Amino acid sequence: MRRLRLPAVLLAILAAAAGVWPLAAQNQNQQPEIELVIGGDGNSPPHYAVPDFLAASPEAAEIASTISQVLWDDLAFEREFDLIPRDIYKTIPAAQSPEQVPFAQWREIGADGVFFGTVQKSGDKVVVQVRLFNVRTRQQVFSKEYNGTAANPRLYAHTISDEVHLQQRALKGVARTKLSFVSDRNKERLLGPIENRDVKEIYVSDYDGANQRRITTTRQLNLNPSWSPDGRALAYSSYRNITPQIFISLIYQGVLENPTKSPTVSNMMPVFSPDGSKIAFVTNRDGNTEIYVMNRDGSGVRRLTNHPAYEATPTWSPNGQQIAFTSDRTGKAQVYIMNAADGSNVRRLTVGESEADRATWSPAPFNEIAYSGRSSANGFDIKILELATGTVRQITFGEGSNESPAYSPNGKHLAFTSTRAGGRQVFTIGRDGRGLKQVTRSGNNQTPAWSQ
Amino acid sequence: MSSRGLGIALTILCVVVAPACNRRKPNTIPQPAPPPVEAPPSTTTTPPPAPPRGPERVEDRQPVAGLTEEGIDSRSLDELNRNSPLKPAFFPLNESDLDDAGRSVVTGNVEILKKNAWVVTIEGHCDERGTAEYNLALGERRAAAVKNYMVSLGIAPDRLRTVSYGKEFPFDQGHSEDSWSKNRRAHFVITSK
Numbered sequence: 001m002r003r004l005r006l007p008a009v010l011l012a013i014l015a016a017a018a019g020v021w022p023l024a025a026q027n028q029n030q031q032p033e034i035e036l037v038i039g040g041d042g043n044s045p046p047h048y049a050v051p052d053f054l055a056a057s058p059e060a061a062e063i064a065s066t067i068s069q070v071l072w073d074d075l076a077f078e079r080e081f082d083l084i085p086r087d088i089y090k091t092i093p094a095a096q097s098p099e100q101v102p103f104a105q106w107r108e109i110g111a112d113g114v115f116f117g118t119v120q121k122s123g124d125k126v127v128v129q130v131r132l133f134n135v136r137t138r139q140q141v142f143s144k145e146y147n148g149t150a151a152n153p154r155l156y157a158h159t160i161s162d163e164v165h166l167q168q169r170a171l172k173g174v175a176r177t178k179l180s181f182v183s184d185r186n187k188e189r190l191l192g193p194i195e196n197r198d199v200k201e202i203y204v205s206d207y208d209g210a211n212q213r214r215i216t217t218t219r220q221l222n223l224n225p226s227w228s229p230d231g232r233a234l235a236y237s238s239y240r241n242i243t244p245q246i247f248i249s250l251i252y253q254g255v256l257e258n259p260t261k262s263p264t265v266s267n268m269m270p271v272f273s274p275d276g277s278k279i280a281f282v283t284n285r286d287g288n289t290e291i292y293v294m295n296r297d298g299s300g301v302r303r304l305t306n307h308p309a310y311e312a313t314p315t316w317s318p319n320g321q322q323i324a325f326t327s328d329r330t331g332k333a334q335v336y337i338m339n340a341a342d343g344s345n346v347r348r349l350t351v352g353e354s355e356a357d358r359a360t361w362s363p364a365p366f367n368e369i370a371y372s373g374r375s376s377a378n379g380f381d382i383k384i385l386e387l388a389t390g391t392v393r394q395i396t397f398g399e400g401s402n403e404s405p406a407y408s409p410n411g412k413h414l415a416f417t418s419t420r421a422g423g424r425q426v427f428t429i430g431r432d433g434r435g436l437k438q439v440t441r442s443g444n445n446q447t448p449a450w451s452q
Numbered sequence: 453m454s455s456r457g458l459g460i461a462l463t464i465l466c467v468v469v470a471p472a473c474n475r476r477k478p479n480t481i482p483q484p485a486p487p488p489v490e491a492p493p494s495t496t497t498t499p500p501p502a503p504p505r506g507p508e509r510v511e512d513r514q515p516v517a518g519l520t521e522e523g524i525d526s527r528s529l530d531e532l533n534r535n536s537p538l539k540p541a542f543f544p545l546n547e548s549d550l551d552d553a554g555r556s557v558v559t560g561n562v563e564i565l566k567k568n569a570w571v572v573t574i575e576g577h578c579d580e581r582g583t584a585e586y587n588l589a590l591g592e593r594r595a596a597a598v599k600n601y602m603v604s605l606g607i608a609p610d611r612l613r614t615v616s617y618g619k620e621f622p623f624d625q626g627h628s629e630d631s632w633s634k635n636r637r638a639h640f641v642i643t644s645k
Binding site: 200221239242243244264266268269284289310313326355357358377378379380401446447 | 573584585588613616
């Protein structure tokens with residue numbers, strides 16, 4: 001599916017974007033399709049090597065080293081390529097120019113693709129050039145130059161990784177995506193005279209846990225962040241006025257919006273619709289916890305569920321037509337589905353669980369729903385229900401309690417909360433249950449949301 | 453790890469300090485009010501143990517409610533809540549209905565509220581064994597059950613607000629039934645006098 005031979009036209013566009021247009025144009029005369037995609041041996045994914053980028057001056061050395069290490073990590077994360085460990089090729093002499101790449105030596109250690117990159121730094125200005133070579137054909141398949149500042153060298157690597165995944169695998173990589181989560185790491189006392197409570201604030205980090213930053217400074221409880229589809233806003237519930245209210249932080253502008261204006265009832269668990277125009281949320285304004293939808297500015301409030309039981313944790317289908325949610329109308333929490341327009345056509349999705357909560361709908365091309373299923377008296381595991389077949393697979397197995405799954409925008413990964421490392425921490429894992437990574441380590445961290 | 457240790461230590465401190473405070477307070481009304489160093493909570497999480505005050509008689513005899521009405525009135529809301537005459541009510545696992553013990557605690561709180569025109573927030577809390585999300589619902593039900601019971605005993609509904617904190621603010625940081633049973637609770641906060 002993702003490993004397609006791209007049609008010539010698309011390839012030409014990609015090639016132009018990648019700055020290798022002359023090569024593509026030349027080859028196009030000879031063959032109908034151009035092999036810009038580096039293959040592996042047989043069915044195994046291609047092996048990539050990321051040697052240190054060349055620093056044009058000593059002051060560029062640190063940036064060059066960061067970029068090459070982070071690029072290796074980014075490329076390894078998607079598991080589309082087999083990344084050869086960097087210490088294996090420490091002995092291969094660094095090429096001083098693209099013409100000097102020692103292809104024979106790279107071939108010897110089994111590399112199918114090898115990068116060559118340079119970093120120049122003058123003052124705060126940084127120029128990064130990067131090329132990817134097919135080791136077998138010795139052809140350059142990707143070439144790009146980036147200009148920017150020295151503020152965040154990791155971003156160059158993330159950008160390269162995303163563009164290489166797009167060109168080589170037609171995959172939307174996650175290297176430039178972000179996570180948001182709730183953390184009590186500040187150990188600040190909650191305002192007010194109440195017991196011994198640490199505040200919980202909303203944080204944001206890169207997908208790999210780097211650059212963790214605090215977003216809210218309310219000295220209160222803040223819960224369940226959710227990204228707007230454009231990645232520029234976070235909706236969450238905040239207890240700054242005793243009962244939880246929904247707030248939207250436009251994180252790059254420093255603007256705060258408060259779409260729910262019913263301070264005496266609770267409004268929580270906001271989730272943006274896929275087109276960003278609406279927010280599904282949970283409120284007890286009519287006496288019982290139910291799911292509602294409103295426009296992003298708080299207008300047009302509409303009730304979707306109407307049942308004496310508990311209805312909460314809504315999640316939108318990728319086309320915005322349906323909403324999955326939790327209800328305990330049978331006595332225990334289970335996941336249900338309904339039409340997003342009017343709450344009609346309710347049916348139960350989880351049938352083999354004693355308890356299931358916090359459904360999260362995958363993005364296309366996958367059509368599945370991840371949730372927390374009770375696996376013991378004290379804990380939960382992350383499970384995934386394939387909607388077409390109804391089959392369920394489990395991706396965590398009783399190491400701590402595992403809750404609150406959230407999909408990456410390409411659907412290949414999930415972030416979740418786990419107690420496996422002591423306290424509550426945020427982890428990421430592949431949708432196949434492989435590639436577990438711990439994202440947070442400071443304080444307790446919970447309920448991650450993954451940006452586009 | 454260390455934070456949990458700290459939590460446990462503080463809990464122990466609370467347990468040790470609280471009864472002593474309760475015992476002492478009623479009979480020491482003429483004492484100068486503690487200096488208002490209550491600048492919004494700093495890093496200290498419990499009021500530090502009082503410095504030695506020289507010979508002080510600790511009396512065993514005390515009123516059941518623990519506080520005279522004058523004693524209550526002369527104190528700030530913060531101080532009032534710190535040694536609240538309103539006791540928490542505890543719930544069985546997964547239950548949002550009050551059992552006999554819970555009803556009796558709430559009845560006691562209702563008696564106090566009948567003598568004091570306070571507005572109170574009822575917080576619903578849960579132990580850590582449900583999901584974070586579902587516990588927000590369970591806590592809401594607990595708070596609502598307590599409110600309904602108090603209204604049935606004659607407290608005006610507009611004096612009672614409810615809020616659920618799910619499992620976000622455990623009273624006891626431990627991971628055993630002993631801790632869990634302390635965390636499944638309705639906690640009362642006096643929000644105005």
